Amino acid sequence: MAETSITPQVDGHGSAPPTAQSWLTGHPKRVVWMAVIAAFGLFWWFGKPWAAWAFKYPSAWKWTINEQITAAMEWLMNDATFGLFTFRELTRAISAVIEVPYDIVLSLLSTGFLQGQGSQAVQIVPPLSWIAVLVTVVAVGRYVRDWKLGALLGLCFLYLVVFGQWESAMVTLSSIAIAVPLGIVAALLIGLLGYRWTWFERAITPVLDLMQTTPVFAYLVPVLVMFGFNAVSAMIATMIYATPPMVRVTILALRQVPAETVDLGTMVGCTRRQMTWKVMIPSAMPTLMVGVNQVIMLSLNMVIIASMIGAGGLGFDVLASLRSLDIGGGIESGVAIVVLAIALDRLSQAMAERTHGNRVKPAGDENLVRKHPYTVFCVAVALVTGALGFTWGEIQNYPEAWTITSGAMWSDLVRYINVNFFDELEAFKTVLLLNVLIPFKRFLLSLPWFGVVLLLGVAGYTLGRWKLAVLCIVLSLFIATVGKWDKAMITIYLCGISVLAACAIGIPIGILSAQRERLWRVVQAVIDTLQTLPSFVYLMPVIMLFRVGDFSAIIAVIVYALAPAIRYTAHGIRQVDPQLVEAGIVSGCTPFQLLTKVKLKLAFPEIMLGLNQTIMLALSMLVITSLVGTRDLGQEALIALTRARTGDGIVAGLCVAFIAIIADRLIRAGADRMRSRLGLH
């Protein structure tokens, strides 16, 4: 890049200490920046009397796109027709397609097969007995990897039974069982198209970006309006949420198939279809399975959140407890979610590692038992326990009397903490609120929107020329014109504080653990587990300790967003070329100098990407924390959801997405520049 050569490295080692004069004249860009910041400061300080419009966006200028969207949605639902059928009929048809398989799975796992409607329904076939499900899970674990996995899965499901979470867990599992395969198939097909046609990939990339940055509540609203308050809506929302990463993974995985393998396919005379299904997809399978694992985990996360639009199950239990402040019950359901998440994660990871089968069985053996021992055994157990269940009810349904509840214990614990540590916790919270949080919030709210937009434009121009500048300006202007500036500032304040704290905690942990193999393994295990937990779960302990409000939200966001800060820092340091480290040692660096002058410097681009990820996670979590009473864009989306106002939800969602995109593009551009300056790739 041309401007890199104008700006020499700013280490100052060796050369004479730079005077203020040379510090500026040597770096023309710094002069520009100082001027821009000074102008901004002056405007902020003195500008208000004569340019009030630049501080508070005049409501007369507001763009009421939210109302237009809501109206359009109403028109779509009430009047739109495609000639042969109406839009409403289309959504009903989609619902039906998903509902039928869902009903079957739900009947199998939870309700049993019913005849008749509503309260007159009679069960004709009972659902799988809890014993049958347990046995099946263990067998699947054994089949996929080994007895150890089987035992782990068995224990997880045993927990669900014993702690009385079975019913809800089976409902949640049914949603997953439908949403995940549908999501995977959809992602695979879209990914295949993207692989085949570059123009298609280029067309869907921004859509994927938007889908991944738009907070979940925002598209819960249109889904709710289109499909109603029910489990199908929840599954559709889940698929929208969980498939974009898999689409990317699919394209990537197909690209990674070695050119020789593709040549092989051509040389043996594969047709296009054979090439796709017999060569490309199987070769890409290991990477694809990583995507499948992601889909499962994201689906679980979303199915929980989607309890707000009618998915029952564990998410509904947590939500209900949150609303009634029943901490004990909430934590119990929360733990059940964790347990389910861990079980599904381990299972799908084992499947990803396994991909390429056990030893093939000798061909021609037609004996069913020998061919499919696990399947036969599980079906037998299901039938036997089902039959015995008619006589002995315990075999069919785990008796309530045998369940243990930990709810009371959790409530006691919370009470204990509150009784004994209330003052300390409260003082901690108050000090931070008064001295850090509130001043920062006030500061952000006092900034002139017009100045901020221009400032973002200048930053965009410096880092990525006109393209980035225009992007930053347009997106931030959108936030102002739709009248969400103040809410956006509150979002930025919550996100900013959380990210700073997450980095302040995460980067040192990353640095420490990067250089110690054993510690790193422990840290890695912890953050891996943290990342598998659905975001809803993080809310429980924080409200327990700090009750509702900004402070609780910030704590939850910090914990949720900590993982990438640690991971990228450690990763960045660990991948520093060992030769450079040795060079540093040979030239007599102390360990501290080695860290600051060599390792951190080289790891910096990677740490920036970690920061980027932290921001993305923080923003997605912030929306969820509106449930504990923040007053930001997340709350706007939440309100839109409860009132089913599509336009409001989408606009609030887009604002959050735009904040995310601006941050992402600026940081990425910065990291890229840094990287090319350091000569890394």
Next chain:
Amino acid sequence: MAERGPKLVCNSVWKLFGGGAEKLLRDSGGAPSAEAVAGAGLIGAVRDVSFEVREGEIFVIMGLSGSGKSTLVRCMSRLIEPTAGEIIFDGQDLLKASAPEMVEIRRHKMGMVFQHFALLPHLTVLGNVAFPLEVQGIDRSTREARALEIIELVGLEGRESYYPRELSGGQQQRVGIARSLAVEPELWFLDEPFSALDPLIRREMQDEFLRLQNVLHKTIVFITHDFDEAIRLADRIAIMKDGGIDQIGTPEDLVVRPATDYVAEFTKEVSRAKVLSVASVMTPLRKTTPSGGYGGEVPVSAKIGEVASLMSDNAKPFSVIGSDGKPIGQVTKDAVIDVLIQG
């Protein structure tokens, strides 16, 4: 050996990577100089290559990495489209063949072995070897029976149900070879098949390859960057450099009469005894048998290195036997020793 007609002919094949390649070729009358190609920002991976591969011979293309060998062999099988030229296989111009025709030709007449094996990770040895037949829609028991035969031929019996990752590199390439032979191809391409293997294994695989060819008599295009390998295996060698061909000839031709300094550079180190045949040092048949009689008989195509130990125990000249089994000349110990001394 039977009459060897050309099986595959390349006529002025060009492959230029980069935009505007066709235009450059047209503007320069079909033969741009290397400078013109580079000046247009293109990569001249294959430049004006012509040769023919005869039925039943091992035709080796030798060149250093980046000299365009892979590109050339991919042009011959039309895995990539040449920018210009003709590729004639059994009298048919492949570049004019339609896509379905190409599929048929590849399915039944061509086989290819890849440098990094290109085995499908989700299939067993059996599945991999049977794969070309599966693609053709042949039923399972037929194709597996056929695959088993070839697995045995390449010496992998007992490993049918292994997955590629459970095999060593040499074994993996045996699978690759078996797979390429499954359809009984007439034309067999091998793109640096042994380059990814350890030297000892490579040697073993070369022997194995020669043994197979003795049985199968395929028409072979063999790519390598290893001159010793080329010498060992080739009936004829084409030396490639920067996308063009420097010389085509038998190993003996190259060693005795290198066309360019570049070729001479390779042949300098080669042991003559291994390359030169008895024919190159024999004297024509005399009317009379020498006074002491002959010490024995040697075939005319034998390499000097092979007969040296036989002849060193015997002071008498040896009679040279032609391919028809009749004596055609004689060779003396001194002549053989001369070659051995040259190294």
